[in-house]
Each structure stands twice: as C-alpha cells, then as structure tokens.
Amino acid sequence: MTDPELKLIFSQAQIASKVKELAQDISRTYAGRNPVLLGILNGVFMFYSDLIRQLTIPVSVDFVRLASYGAGSQSSGRIELTKDVELEIKGRDVLIVEDIADSGLTLNYLVKHLSGFEPTSVRICALIDKSERREVPVDLHFVGFKLEAGFLVGYGLDYNEQYRYLPEIYHLTLT
Helix, strand or coil: CCCCEEEEEECHHHHHHHHHHHHHHHHHHCCCCCCEEEEEECCCHHHHHHHHHHCCCCCEEEEEEEECCCCCCCCCCCCEEEECCCCCCCCCEEEEEEEEECCCHHHHHHHHHHHCCCCCEEEEEEEEEECCCCCCCCCCCEEEEEECCCCEEECCECECCECCCCCCEEEEECC
C-alpha cells in the first residue's frame, strides 16, 4: 500500500461560513428556549465547539459516545453506547450534533435511545449528510453539506484515529 491520497473537499472558509449559517438557523429555531446540544464524540468536537460559539441563544452542553466503526472505514452495524447523556433531558428540547450522517444506524439508535428520557423534542444537526451508505432513513433537521460518496477526514473526522487535526475536510483514498 502506498501513501494515502488526500483531496480537498471543503476549505476552512467554506466550513466556517456553513457553521455560521447553521448557527443562525438553530438560533432562530430555538429562540426563547434553552435546548440541550448533545454532541456525539469523538468526531464532532471541532464542529460542535465552532457551532456553539456562533449561537446567539443559551444552550446546555452534553456529550454521548457511540461506536460503530472500530478501526475500519465502514460501520460494523453494531452500535455500542459507551457514554450516555448526563444532563436531565426530560421535557427539554434536544439537538443532536453530529459530524457526519452516513449509514444512519448511529443516529437512528440514538434518537430511539433518547426518546426513553421523554424529551420535548429531538432534532439532528449534521455538518455533512453523506447518503452513499445510508442503511436506515434518518430525519436531519439542520444540514451543512450534502455529499453522495467518499471517505472523509479532517476537521474532527478520522480514519483509524488519524487526520482529525486537519482544519479542512478531505476525501481520503487508500491505494
């Protein structure tokens, strides 16, 4: 195997503009309320942080951690919840914040899991909606970018825990 090839998909400026746009939409939608923003670790950390700093409304912050990829580039299909929500979400609006909606399995699992806590609402914000490997339908309420295909890294997205540090988003080709 030779070195991986990286092709720029979204620049820092494109990402920043899209994050600001998403934050404006979220701020309008939740005006006068204090939603819980629930980030899905690990990949979301850069997007989540940037998004929160652009919001103009008060929010509560929490994280969950789910695993379905392991060390590969495709979902294993088995979802494992390794860190659950810690804030009280009963009667609260919950906004799940995700870096990329891919197979839909993780988000579908999480929405069902959270419904057991009786929140007022559960919506999803995804920086990237990538439909190539969508296995189950998922209702995305706030979407930054839509892509059909490709394995993406950078801006928190990883391949085998590598490339998260890149400030842009790249398509990764393993040769």
